[in-house]
Amino acid sequence: MGNPRMNRRAFLASTMLATPAFAQSWDATRPVRFVVGYTPGGSFDLVGRALAEGIQQRLGNPTAVENRPGAGGSIGSEVVARAAPDGTTLLIGGAGTHGVTPAVRRNLPFDTARDFTAVARIAEFANVMVVKADNPARTVQEFIEQSRAKPRGITFGSQGAGTSIHLTGELFRLRTGLNMTHVPYRGGAQVQIDINAGLVDVMFDNLPSVLGQIQSGNMRALAVTSPARVEALPNVPTMAEAGMPDFVVTSWVGVFGPARMDPALVERLSGVIRETALSAEGQRRLKALGAEVAVAGPAEFDAAWRADMARWQQVVRDARVEVTD
Secondary structure, X not given: OOOOOOOHHHHHHHHHHHHHHHHHHOOOOOOEEEEEOOOOOOHHHHHHHXXXXXXXXXXXXXXXXXXXXXXXXXXXXXXXXXXXXXOOEEEEEXXXXXXXXXXXXXXXXXXXXXXXXXXXXXXXXXXXXXXXXXXXXXXXXXXXXXXXXXOOOEEEEEOOOOOHHHHHHHHHHHHHOXXXXXXXXXXXXXXXXXXHXXXXXXXXXXXXXXXXHHHOOOXXXXXXXXXXXXXXXXXXXXXXXXXXXXXXXXXXXXXXXXXXXXXXXXXXXXXXXXXXXXXXXXXXXXXXXXXXXXXXXXXXXXXXXXXXXXXXXXXXXXXXXXXXX
């Protein structure tokens, strides 16, 4: 994947090369909308809104974040796949929309591998294993032991069947051999409510979505799924430290456009987005969400997300997960 944290000075110099050609054809009065295929308050939504103001200031166009939730993010993805390739309709996507969803849904109204242009990767973040604040388990191993003692098994929630959160739970089931039943919801907020109410036993959520609940004490984090501990939760161990060395799952978020975008337009938009993420304010906002800045330009980003889709396809085959609606 290369080094995502590139030298900022060299990067800013390189982005200027595409500016003159871009300026000749770009209409700075046209609104640019960033479509999110999930409900407000989720990781993609939070990252998009954290950067929208900075992108607007640098690009010169009015910007808006538009939520189009449903079908594992594919409703929002379809909006962008069918949009004009003029740079005014872009998708805030990630491991869910461009990794898991195309792996589990066989009847998508678009071809994920063909109908999008990779513009820029923005950030990466861990998933985190969370339980109710007063759950007796203090560690992952304690949770596994108490779950094995339940004759009817346990439940795990996600913001929808066929999402990356669902697949992370399935991966945990495969690694532990626990009797786990998936409970899908339309959005992550309701899962959090039901975990706090004791109606669902556990959830693996993207860190930005659940960080506030953990910091406020409403939920307990047992482990993060990243290779190393995260800055936002320094006292929470990794899954490897918790006794599961083969359990590493990191999510990413980036911007996609429709297919057939002009390369000069892609380079300019990519430069603006990456510059915003790498700015002091952009980094501050992303880190506050529990995300790590990990920018990549169009070519590197394109190769990375395609590799991630192949990885999730293997998990789907192993877990025998299929969603057709």
